[in-house]
Amino acid sequence: MTRDTLSVWAPAASHVDVLVTRIDPAGTQPTTAPDRHAMSAGEGGWWTWPRPDDATLDYSFSIDGGEPRPDPRSAWLPHGVHGPSRTFDEAAHAWTDGDWRGTREGRGVLGGVVYELHIGTFTPEGTFDAAIAHLGHLVDLGIDVVEVMPVAAFGGTHGWGYDGVAPYAVQQAYGGPAAFQRFVDACHGQGLGVCLDVVYNHLGPTGNYLADFGPYFTDTHSTPWGPAVNLDADGSREVRRWVVDNALRWFRDFHVDALRLDAVHELRDESQPHILAQLSDETASLAEELGRPLDLIAESDLNDAIMVTPTSEGGRGMTAQWDDDIHHALHVALTGEDQGYYADFAGGTEAWPDGGPLSVLAKTLTDAFLHDGRMSTFRGREWGAPLDRETRSGHQFLAYLQTHDQVGNRATGDRISDQVSPGQQAVGAALYLLSPFTAMVFMGEEWRASTPFAFFTSFDEDWLADAVRSGRRAEFAAHGWNEADVPDPQDPATRANSVLDWQEPYAPGHNEMLHFYRQLIRVRRTQPDVASGDLRATSVRFDEDARWMVLSRGAVHVVANFAGRSQLVPFEGEVEHVLASWARAPIVDGTGVLLDGHDVAVLRTR
Structure with missing residues (x-):
């Protein structure tokens, strides 16, 4: 679609109509039926209709006289996933980030600290505009990149976002596409990059009308969600463009800095180039055009560095990948x-x-x-x-103590802070934040949030709500959980209980952890040995029985006591400075470091 044309790909259609309603400047529409117009057939299965002017329109498509359906490339679905699309002018936002040259002053995401958040539970309001008010907290923490869980339009008002059905649209409950542009602009204004989580491997169960338009799915491959997105069968050329164009659009029109690609191992593609390699090459071209780095981060279950191997060497060309x-x-x-x-x-x-x-x-x-x-x-x-530690940088892999998956896919959505002592969490935080990997913090982790992050939905269809509810409970009952203890995903309280409490960061029992995370991230930023992603310069000593570990990064050492009792951790070297400590300042002598139970200290030697 362009400013003067509505278009849609429907290669098997005999005729296509567009149903149009003009929206007045106040955002309201008349109660009369929409106007119906025949679209013109073009090359390659595309149909077009000339828009009369730049007016805002609600529109939908009817294929061969069928029910009106929203645009597969909808930018805006203000009436929900079953309603008509609304035109959106991506160029209307007055951007203030003209001097922005990308995340970390052009270095991109590699080696930085990422912060994963869910817009719907980051604040009670659950909107982009409300989230902007808390960006200063992330800056003070030392975050480089804000990773936003999926915002593609999905059924209902509340959900994780991985059941989106309109990848080009922004969930209306979050504020819609204009609010997302404001959020990205505000992040850049505070020196924060933005990574958007996108889902190309499947669509959700309600509002998925793609099959009405063309061969967006294929039985050639199967996935956990059913037939695969069609990347290599008949008609796949336009489906691949639907995927790649979507990704490039977030970079170009929304000024996003990186994309996190969900479960790329379920992008079934036996053609050449692989869809990820194609996306990588086109992203690199756009980065050169825009003059700033654009990163692609894969969630991959394959444990194979082919994901981060350049396409010129036969790889997929991703910048980095999650490392479970x-x-x-x-x-x-x-x-x-x-x-x-x-x-x-x-x-x-x-x-x-x-x-x-x-x-x-x-x-x-x-x-x-x-x-x-x-x-x-x-x-x-x-x-x-x-x-290959000789050729791969640790920065190409994301390390973390928690993620939305590893918290939310537990029966009750309980966090690591519900399972371990503060000292144990401090040990885990020090090891991953000062590791040779790109680090990622899950929202609220840094202050030991007491709020869970449970799985929740808000589907309108009773049959779907019942299926999700019963499926979730049956899954955990099979693992020994009492069904009554598993939160009902459809209960509004499940989402409400998962909203972060912004009073906690300043409260005893929480502020101490926040201060420690800030210390660790400061060490990461200021110590060159820690900032390096050289895996060859990383060594680990440990005692399985005594339960201590020393992670060494050049002259910086993380000395960790996993045991619940105090002990002397063997350590040699002249300590120049204690860079961070959890329980209290460690006692260091010529033979070791005395730590309390569940304690950790970060030392720099001469």
Whole structure:
């Protein structure tokens, strides 16, 4: 669609009508029926209709006399996912970020600190405009990039966003597309980059009308959600453009700095180039045109550095990828949980037969992956590929203690702070924030938020609400949970209870953790040895039985006591400065560092 044309791809249609209603400047519309106009057939299955002027319109398409459907490239769905699309002028916003040259002064996301947040629960209002008021908190924390969970329009008003059905639109409950532009502009004004989480591997269960228009899906491949998005079968050329054009649009028209691509292993594509490689190359071209870095971050289950290998070397060309192995290793070492996919990370399995959780953690902190070609007992097969520490930077992998998945996909949405002591969380934070990886903080983690982050939905259809509710409860009942303890995703209280409490950062029991996170991120920013992503310059010593670990990054050392008792952690070297500490200033002598139980200190040696 252009400013003077409405267009839609419907390659099998005999005729297509557009139903149009003019919207007055106040945003209201007449109660009369929309005007119906026949569209003109063009090349490649595209249909067009000339807009009479620059007026704002509500519009929908009727394929061969069928029910009106919103535009597959809707920029705005103010009436919800079943209603008509509304035209939106992306160029109308008066941007104030003309001097913005990208995240971290042109260095991009690599090596920075990312902050994952959900707009709908970041504030009680759950809007972009309300979130702007808290950007100063992120600046003070030391965040470089704000990663926003998906904003594509989805059924209902509240949800995680991964069941969106209109990837080009911005959820109206968050404020719509104009509010998102204001949010990005405000972030840039405070020196924060913006990463948007996008979902191209599936669409949600309600409001998904793409199949009415053309072959957007194919039975050639299957995914956990059903038929795959059509990336390599008949008609895939336009579907691929629908995906790539969407990504480029966020960079160009919304000034976004990075995209986080959801579950890219479910983008089933056997053609060449792979859709990710195509997206990478076109993103690089746009970055050159715009004069600022544009990053792509993959969520990949494959444990294969092909994701971050340049396309010129046969890779997918992603800037970075999430690394769940680091999370799992940290989680098991801190909590002792060993069920499900955590089993391998506790050690004593075929994946890691001779060591325990600290030895597993040591491997992930130096090699990024545990499963690097070895057996995954959870998957029942060998998994992953070895990582070449000579050629790969740790900055190409994101490390974290929590994410929306690892919190929200627990039965009650309980956080790490509900499972471990403050000192244990401090140990985990120090290890990942001062690791050689790009770091990511989940919203509220930094002040040990007491609010959960539960799974919630607000579907209008009773059948769908019942299916989600019963499916969620059955899933956790199979793992021993009492169904009554699993929050009802459809209950408005489940979302309300997940909203951050912005009084907590200043309260005892919370402010101490916030201060410690600020210390750690300051160390990361100011110490060159820590800022490096060189995996070869990272070493780990540990004692599985005594439960201590020392992560060394050049002259900076994270000395951690996982045990609940105080102990002397063996340590050699002349300590020049204590850069950060949790419980109290550590006692350092020529033989070691005396730490309280569940304690950690960051030292710099001469």
